[in-house]
Amino acid sequence: MGNFEIFSHPNGVVFTLFALCCLFVSGIFAAKEERLITPISCMLPAFIFDFLGSWVEKAAVTAYEQGSAVETYVMFELLLFLLSMILMSLAAAAFISGASTKAHSSNLPVWILGGLGAIAVISFTVIRPAGDIVNNMRLIFPFVAFLYLAVGLASRFSSVNSNGYVLAFGITSILAITVGLKFFNIYTPWYITPMSYILYAISFLFMKSNTLEDNLAKADQEIAKYNLRIEEIIKSSPFPIIISRLSDDKIILANNNAVKLFGIKPQEIEKYHLKDFFADSDNRRLLLERIEEQKEVQDFEVLIKTPVNDTPFWLLTSANIIDYNYDVALYSAFQDITSRKNREAILQNQAIRDPLTSLYNRRYFESEVKKQIIKAKTANQPYSVLMLDADFFKKVNDTYGHKTGDKVLIELGAKAERALRDKDIVARYGGEEFVVFLPEIDSARAYKVADRLRQSIASIVVYSDDNQKVKFTVSIGVSSSEISDNVDTLVKTADEALYKAKQNGRNRVEVFTKNDLQNFINQGEQMSNDEKKNLHPIYDKENSAEISLLDGVDTKDIMPDTTKD
Numbered sequence: 001m002g003n004f005e006i007f008s009h010p011n012g013v014v015f016t017l018f019a020l021c022c023l024f025v026s027g028i029f030a031a032k033e034e035r036l037i038t039p040i041s042c043m044l045p046a047f048i049f050d051f052l053g054s055w056v057e058k059a060a061v062t063a064y065e066q067g068s069a070v071e072t073y074v075m076f077e078l079l080l081f082l083l084s085m086i087l088m089s090l091a092a093a094a095f096i097s098g099a100s101t102k103a104h105s106s107n108l109p110v111w112i113l114g115g116l117g118a119i120a121v122i123s124f125t126v127i128r129p130a131g132d133i134v135n136n137m138r139l140i141f142p143f144v145a146f147l148y149l150a151v152g153l154a155s156r157f158s159s160v161n162s163n164g165y166v167l168a169f170g171i172t173s174i175l176a177i178t179v180g181l182k183f184f185n186i187y188t189p190w191y192i193t194p195m196s197y198i199l200y201a202i203s204f205l206f207m208k209s210n211t212l213e214d215n216l217a218k219a220d221q222e223i224a225k226y227n228l229r230i231e232e233i234i235k236s237s238p239f240p241i242i243i244s245r246l247s248d249d250k251i252i253l254a255n256n257n258a259v260k261l262f263g264i265k266p267q268e269i270e271k272y273h274l275k276d277f278f279a280d281s282d283n284r285r286l287l288l289e290r291i292e293e294q295k296e297v298q299d300f301e302v303l304i305k306t307p308v309n310d311t312p313f314w315l316l317t318s319a320n321i322i323d324y325n326y327d328v329a330l331y332s333a334f335q336d337i338t339s340r341k342n343r344e345a346i347l348q349n350q351a352i353r354d355p356l357t358s359l360y361n362r363r364y365f366e367s368e369v370k371k372q373i374i375k376a377k378t379a380n381q382p383y384s385v386l387m388l389d390a391d392f393f394k395k396v397n398d399t400y401g402h403k404t405g406d407k408v409l410i411e412l413g414a415k416a417e418r419a420l421r422d423k424d425i426v427a428r429y430g431g432e433e434f435v436v437f438l439p440e441i442d443s444a445r446a447y448k449v450a451d452r453l454r455q456s457i458a459s460i461v462v463y464s465d466d467n468q469k470v471k472f473t474v475s476i477g478v479s480s481s482e483i484s485d486n487v488d489t490l491v492k493t494a495d496e497a498l499y500k501a502k503q504n505g506r507n508r509v510e511v512f513t514k515n516d517l518q519n520f521i522n523q524g525e526q527m528s529n530d531e532k533k534n535l536h537p538i539y540d541k542e543n544s545a546e547i548s549l550l551d552g553v554d555t556k557d558i559m560p561d562t563t564k565d
Helices: 004-008 010-030 034-065 071-097 105-127 131-154 163-182 192-236 256-262 266-271 281-294 338-352 362-379 393-400 402-419 443-458 487-503 514-526 529-534
Strands: 241-245 251-254 296-306 309-324 327-336 383-390 425-430 433-439 461-463 469-471 474-480 509-511
Touching (some): 010 192, 034 071, 034 192, 071 131, 131 163, 163 192, 241 256, 251 256, 256 296, 256 327, 281 309, 309 338, 383 402, 402 425, 402 443, 402 461, 402 469, 443 509
Parallel strands (some): 474 509
Antiparallel strands (some): 241 327, 296 309, 309 327, 383 433, 461 469
């Protein structure tokens, strides 16, 4: 490769040094790839030694022309060419073996050849000088180096991306030919050397590009294997699993259990969006918010609807964000908890329902009516409470038995629910007492509603165990927002009105009015504090036929609001 004629042209030296700089910059950049570290690290100094060998050869020619001794020059020149050959041979071995930074046993022949070359250099320049042999060694060393390097580069042609190696192989082959022509005294122009450096620099860049493409191809293969493993794991999972693209929510992958659960057609899987299966948009929004904050969500309950099932059902999902096929995806695993939710609904229903009549129980009534009263006050709307009690219920139990008494209570509750509006709240308060909350109804209208209900209940007929007809009536007490906005007070005043209906003959409706309220307040004021202290609580209202439910209620809870009059 070296050509001492370069030094006979001032521009040739500058151009060659510039080409070497380009070669070094390109080589250092390319050698950052692990697969190219060893071969390029060997080739770069090999080119330097080859260039220096040409320079020493030029110095030897000059010294010879001046009649000076040239043995030292020649020996140093040949050693430089020998080092260049050894390094190029090591680079070729690295290309062949695919070495990165580790030495390989395939380098041993190179060192043996180098050792023999060193012995030959010393022998034919110092011990037994031989001009023809020295001239041949000047050509043999680079010729062997280029041939070996060409073989090493050719070994990389099997790679998918090998244009850099092909270019370097072409340059190396041309250089080997130019060196071979020198055996026949055919010399090539000096600019072949710097042009070769430039082309090698380009080939290094191509090699780096080829290596990057190979690495990318391997990464693609690894990702494909990774995705295949994921798919195998997902398909073999006993849980329904769906992978959806995070950007557009399209379903990418669903295992067989998910296909069955969600009613997905496998051949049309990319037409589905995960959001389409959420029955509650707020539920999905909350799930996405938690994933965005935590990147992972465990045991989150979602309500799902499917094209093949009209009834929504509950699933427990665990979801996290993953990389899948170069996409940011949402990995979601599901567990059907519909039966558990049904059991929870049953338990919740049992907690708020009366087991005999299936009406709401007292606890639910008091809790819900408190909320309804707050809404009514905000909207400035009236409301009323009815207290119902079956007349002579003890007589029914004693005459026909408790089973018949239970039938009476069941039919009474059912009739009340059917006769009233959906937004009215009907509850069993205890024993044979029932309570009703009527929103948006004042006391006058509540009286009419109660009276119609009383008449409707009076038409009920139940049959005893011995098939006897049993008819019954109810007495009803009414209280309203005109009296109080306190649940306990409303119930107790309605119960006082009910007591009044019982006193007045039963099977009738009585309304607790403001006058009734004032009478109770006046009766309370007539009793002095001393009498109250001396009177044992058990004898309080002992002259009354029944102790009033208003006992113990603070008058401020039932005092009329004069600002509304």
